[in-house]
Amino acid sequence: MSLVSERHVANAIIINMQFKAMCLKNLRNITTKLTIYYDGSCLLCLAEIHVLKQHNYRALLAFVDVQSLDSSTTIIDCNLALETIHARLGDEAIIIGPKVFFEAYKRTNLAFIKYLFSFSSFRYFYAKFYGFFAKHRHQISKVIGPTLLKIVQRKYPV
Numbered sequence: 262m263s264l265v266s267e268r269h270v271a272n273a274i275i276i277n278m279q280f281k282a283m284c285l286k287n288l289r290n291i292t293t294k295l296t297i298y299y300d301g302s303c304l305l306c307l308a309e310i311h312v313l314k315q316h317n318y319r320a321l322l323a324f325v326d327v328q329s330l331d332s333s334t335t336i337i338d339c340n341l342a343l344e345t346i347h348a349r350l351g352d353e354a355i356i357i358g359p360k361v362f363f364e365a366y367k368r369t370n371l372a373f374i375k376y377l378f379s380f381s382s383f384r385y386f387y388a389k390f391y392g393f394f395a396k397h398r399h400q401i402s403k404v405i406g407p408t409l410l411k412i413v414q415r416k417y418p419v
Contacts (some may be wrong), residue, residue, distance in 0.1 A: 294321050295364050296349040298342045301326035303398055304406025306346075310414045315417040316369035345395045358395075359388040 297313070299306045310324055327342045337347050337355060348361040356364060363384060366374045377383050394401065 283325075291321065291367055293351045294323060295361075295368055296323040296325060297361060297365060298327050298330075298337055298349075300343050300346075300398075301328045303402050304410045305402040308406070308410045311410070311413050311417060313365055313369060316371050318370050319368065321368040322365060332352060343384040357371050359384065359391040362387070362391075 271310065297310070299310050299349075301307065313322055318412050327337075327347075330337075330339050338350070341347070341357075345358050346361045348356050348364060350356055350364060363378045366378055369375070
């Protein structure tokens with residue numbers, strides 16, 4: 262290996278270590294639990310929740326299937342939660358839509374996804390994509406949901 266390529270490798274290793282240290286530092290500051298309300302009849306939603314559960318190593322995420330709730334006894338509107346994802350941050354604040362994923366992935370050990378969400382431009386385009394997805398998720402889920410859920414369950418067995 263040439264001296265130039267060795268320097269590139271060394272720099273890449275240093276940058277990777279700095280990024281991991283930054284992520285760990287930011288993780289230590291997050292202590293508020295996030296309760297995610299999801300649609301348990303959506304296979305794509307189940308796949309995402311399965312991944313989040315497997316990377317919930319600090320137990321800062323809780324998961325509630327909206328389908329199993331009694332709408333008269335919960336603080337969220339179940340019908341609205343079935344249209345777009347909802348979460349409760351701590352004991353009070355309700356967040357809706359793409360921000361739920363931003364908050365959820367901040368509480369996992371998935372550094373690359375947290376890195377992507379750190380860019381406002383990524384969050385902007387993700388929000389646009391999520392709007393389309395939320396409107397058509399059942400149709401999309403019928404096509405790719407079963408396969409994606411099987412892949413995720415194979416990768417992260419319970």
